[in-house]
Amino acid sequence: MRRLTWLAAELVATTAETATARTLRFRVPGWPGHVAGQHVDVRLTADDGYSAQRSYSLAAPAEGDLVELTVENVLDGEVSPYLTEVIEVGDQVEIRGPVGGWFVWRPASTAPVLLVGGGSGIVPLMAMIRTRRQAGSRVPFRLLYSLRDPARRYYAGELRRPDPGLDIAYLYTRAVPEGASRAAGRIMLDDLAEGGWPATFEPDCYVCGPTGFVEAAADLLLALGHAPERIRTERFGPTGG
Ligand SMILES: Cc1cc2nc3c(=O)[nH]c(=O)nc-3n(C[C@H](O)[C@H](O)[C@H](O)COP(=O)(O)OP(=O)(O)OC[C@H]3O[C@@H](n4cnc5c(N)ncnc54)[C@H](O)[C@@H]3O)c2cc1C
Numbered sequence: 065m066r067r068l069t070w071l072a073a074e075l076v077a078t079t080a081e082t083a084t085a086r087t088l089r090f091r092v093p094g095w096p097g098h099v100a101g102q103h104v105d106v107r108l109t110a111d112d113g114y115s116a117q118r119s120y121s122l123a124a125p126a127e128g129d130l131v132e133l134t135v136e137n138v139l140d141g142e143v144s145p146y147l148t149e150v151i152e153v154g155d156q157v158e159i160r161g162p163v164g165g166w167f168v169w170r171p172a173s174t175a176p177v178l179l180v181g182g183g184s185g186i187v188p189l190m191a192m193i194r195t196r197r198q199a200g201s202r203v204p205f206r207l208l209y210s211l212r213d214p215a216r217r218y219y220a221g222e223l224r225r226p227d228p229g230l231d232i233a234y235l236y237t238r239a240v241p242e243g244a245s246r247a248a249g250r251i252m253l254d255d256l257a258e259g260g261w262p263a264t265f266e267p268d269c270y271v272c273g274p275t276g277f278v279e280a281a282a283d284l285l286l287a288l289g290h291a292p293e294r295i296r297t298e299r300f301g302p303t304g305g
Contacts, residue, residue, distance in 0.1 A: 068197030070107060071095065073215045075151055081218045084137045085184065086148045087123060091160050095129045098122050101168035101188045101193040101270065101298075104131070108143060116252070118143040118148070121272075121298070122162065125195050134218055136184040152243045167270065167298045171199035175294075176269045179207040180251070180281045182273025185300055186211075186218050189272060197227055206267075208259045210251050210277065213239035214286040231260035244248035251277070256284050263289035272298040 073090040081087055098257050101123055109115040124132040137148040151157070169177065169192040177196075179189040186209055197206060212235055223232060235255050236248050238255060246255075261267040269290055272283045278297050 068160045069276050070158040070252065073106075073131075073157050075083070075153050075155050077153065079231070080115050081134055081220075082216050084148065084216075084217060085134060086137075087132060087134045088147060088151070089130055089132050090159060092129050092131055094231075095126060095131060096162070097126050097169045098124065098162035099170060101192040102164045103188065103298075104133070104159050104163060106133070106143070106147070107158040107160070108146060109158070110168070116142050118298050119163070122191055123194075124191055125198055134184065134187045134190075136163035147283075164298075167296050168286065169195065169268070169270065171195060171201045171203075173268065174203060176204045176207070176265050177286075178267045178269045180210075180256070180260075180269065180271040180273075181207070182210045182251070182277035182281070183216070183300075184213075184218070185271075185273025185277065185298070187272075188217055188298060189270060192247075192270065193227070193230060196230075202229055206260060207232045208235060208251070209233070209257060210235040210237060210273070212237050214241050220239070235259075249282055250283065253284050255285060256281070256288055260288070265278070266291070266294065269295045271298060271299075275299045275301045280282070 071092050073092045073096050076091050077089040079087040087302050103119050105117050107117040123134045135144050135147040138144045147274040181189045238248055240248050270280050278299050
């Protein structure tokens, strides 16, 4: 197995996704490439040598040595406020990866895909959507994206553009846009029954988000008859060390 080493990463561009989330594009000389769904470790080191590291999903297919992350500002967090508010183009961090071999989607795969994302859990799912589009794959994708309210949507412009074979349903937990047919609330069996695939289609299911969200959504998929080995999960719990 390849040993992962820390690589220098220079911030080359940023985009505000929402009032609290930012996409960061880094140039990482020596980047080995990655598969949609994988993540990296990001390490920050202060002048006095103190360092902190956290995991972040890769948001897009690699473009040579450029990689993209999207980070949500966790209130009182140690690392995410720095990445969303402080770091500037030209600044350096260290990145190690790619990490993960199970929560991945490859364009050679032919099974229908169900993506279920909660909050920033959309990030690795977006990498899968972008990889599918880039590869010209015709595999049918469905995305159920649970989030507090419409202002929290990541990649809003891109997800509004037509992408044949990709169906999207937004599940708002706190506030819905005017005219929405679904009331605000957490993900339920009906959401997955209506917006997902029947278990008989044997879709590959990818569930990502905060731990409680992932556990609830995975339990609902099991209740709908999806086979456990077809449900892949990624929990965005606290990381570090
Ligand atoms: C595999 C993996 C991939 C991840 N990918 C992403 C990603 O693409 N985008 C992204 O924004 N985050 C992602 N995360 C979460 C990320 O690693 C950090 O946990 C998050 O940025 C908070 O770090 P922090 O240093 O700001 O907060 P910390 O200083 O670690 O924590 C501050 C406080 O916030 C709580 N907290 C920590 N993490 C979270 C969280 N995720 N949600 C809610 N409360 C939290 C802590 O319990 C603590 O009370 C991922 C996590 C994992 C395990």
